[in-house]
Amino acid sequence: MKINIDNGNVKVKFESQNELEMNSPEHFIDVLYPYFEKLKNDDKIRFLLKLGEYFANNYIFNFALHLFLYIKNNLVTTDQQLLFELNYRMGFVYESLKDIDKAIEHSNEALRIAEERKNESHIAQCINNIGGVYYNSNQFDKAIEYDTKALNLAKKIGDKTLEGKCLLELGNSFRKQGNYLESINYYKDSLERQKKLITVRGKFIA
Numbered sequence: 001m002k003i004n005i006d007n008g009n010v011k012v013k014f015e016s017q018n019e020l021e022m023n024s025p026e027h028f029i030d031v032l033y034p035y036f037e038k039l040k041n042d043d044k045i046r047f048l049l050k051l052g053e054y055f056a057n058n059y060i061f062n063f064a065l066h067l068f069l070y071i072k073n074n075l076v077t078t079d080q081q082l083l084f085e086l087n088y089r090m091g092f093v094y095e096s097l098k099d100i101d102k103a104i105e106h107s108n109e110a111l112r113i114a115e116e117r118k119n120e121s122h123i124a125q126c127i128n129n130i131g132g133v134y135y136n137s138n139q140f141d142k143a144i145e146y147d148t149k150a151l152n153l154a155k156k157i158g159d160k161t162l163e164g165k166c167l168l169e170l171g172n173s174f175r176k177q178g179n180y181l182e183s184i185n186y187y188k189d190s191l192e193r194q195k196k197l198i199t200v201r202g203k204f205i206a
Contacts (some may be wrong), residue, residue, distance in 0.1 A: 036062060043084050045075050049089065056093055065093045082118055091129060098136045106115040107133060124153040124162055131169060140173045145172065156170065164193035 032051070036044045052067035068090045077083065091107035095101075106128045114122035131146030151166035171186035 001057070013152075019071075028066065030041050041075055042077055042079055042082060043157070045071050045077055045079075048075075049082070049085055052093075053089060056089065056096070061093050061096045065097065068093065080113055080117055084110050087113065088122075088126065088129070091133070095129075095136060100133060103133045104130065105202070120153060120157050121159065123161060124150050124157065127153065128162060128166055128169070131166075133175055136167065138176075140176050143173045144170060160193055160196065164190050167193060 002139055022077035032048075036047045039047060048067045048071050049129060052064040052095035054062040055061070055067070068086060073088075087106045087110035091105075091110060094106060095103035110129070111126035116127055116194065127146050128150035131143045132149060135147060135194050141185075147166050147170050151163060151170065154160075154162040154166055167186050167190035169182045171190060174180075174186060
């Protein structure tokens with residue numbers, strides 16, 4: 001296995017197709033140890049967070065979770081940004097693994113850190129993520145509650161991409177509840193936001 005980190009982007013190359021299957025998540029830390037043993041503590045966390053993000057983005061959630069749990073249980077930091085990223089990503093992985101309670105727990109912890117730091121962009125993202133967890137657990141009233149909060153904050157801070165995402169997810173929740181008229185209205189609003197973003201990006205690229 002070869003690991004390359006270039007400008008914060010992680011790429012992993014396995015020597016054979018079955019190399020990953022040959023290693024359990026528990027054993028994988030031993031395999032990784034030569035890559036991070038000489039790093040300072042916070043740099044170890046950054047390295048493992050990037051690698052965990054790589055695995056999560058490639059749907060290898062058990063390995064991502066084990067890396068995140070290793071950070072949580074073995075590495076101590078006072079860096080609030082690192083703690084935010086750890087809990088934010090753990091919330092995503094637990095949601096992907098259908099562990100709703102753990103997903104809510106870590107998403108709420110990420111939200112708490114974002115609120116302490118008064119980072120409205122992170123706050124909005126966390127609230128939206130929690131809405132997504134509730135949606136995927138069929139708790140549509142809760143999903144609507146959180147996505148509405150995230151939508152209002154996205155409008156306040158001018159995050160058009162998140163605004164469109166919230167509108168789409170609200171449409172999904174109302175559709176699941178059988179409120180099709182309300183759902184269509186949110187879908188229309190989401191589509192309009194996306195059209196505006198495409199126009200702006202097109203002008204920017206030109």
